[in-house]
Amino acid sequence: MRVRLPVVVPAVAVMCVIAVVVLYENSYFFAGMGDRAKVRFSAGQARERIDGALRATVDGISPLLTYASGNYQVARDPDLYDGEHSVRSSVSGGMYAATRISPAKLPQLMDQVALTWNGRGCHVTDRHEPGDRTGFPVGFGCLDGDGMLLTLHADERLGTYLVWFVADLGDVRYRPGVPEPPLGLPATTYDADTHRSVTIAVDDPYWSA
DSSP, X not given: OOOOHHHHHHHHHHHHHHHHXXXXXXXXXXXXXXXXXXXXXXXXXXXXXXXXXHHHHHHTOSSOOOEEEEEEEEEEOOXXXXXXXXXXXXXXXXXXXXXXBOTTTHHHHHHHHHHHHHHTTOOOEEEXXXXXXXXXXXXXXXXXXXXXXXXXXXXXXXXXXXXXXXXXXXXXXXOSSOOOOGGGOOBOOBOTTTOOBOOOOBOOTTTTO
């Protein structure tokens, strides 16, 4: 009687190696399992929360601004200590206003946005307005109860300001690809030299005055 053990054992060993490789590559190994436990949001949940924050920001501004574009960015977390790929990512959604904001009206706009964000449990700190001497960029940010970072940025261009809003959320289950821009806006394009958004600014009888 022939003994097939020498054939069976290598086959089983190969299958075990394949199983380990599959688990490792899909982050089901030691560090990967711990990383999975830190995921707090699916990609869909993150999109829903970010869109909701941006929509609330838009609705809280009166008179309404004209919006030019928006974008989403997904940044996968670094590989884990054992070399496994992280299953977590940070997702950010931003939207750019096309309305020119005068230096005199920018503090009022910031007040309205701060009021909306404070109402969402996101208390604004480190606010920097035009003319202050801190040297910090004009704008402010806050962190809400979900750990979402909301920021208002203001970029001076030829004596007026263009503003944009960004919502960042971490510990999101990584999904390859980048979502469509928020709130149905066209995608933002950037100048290759200055890295500023390419925005066709428009005047508003109230905000630009």
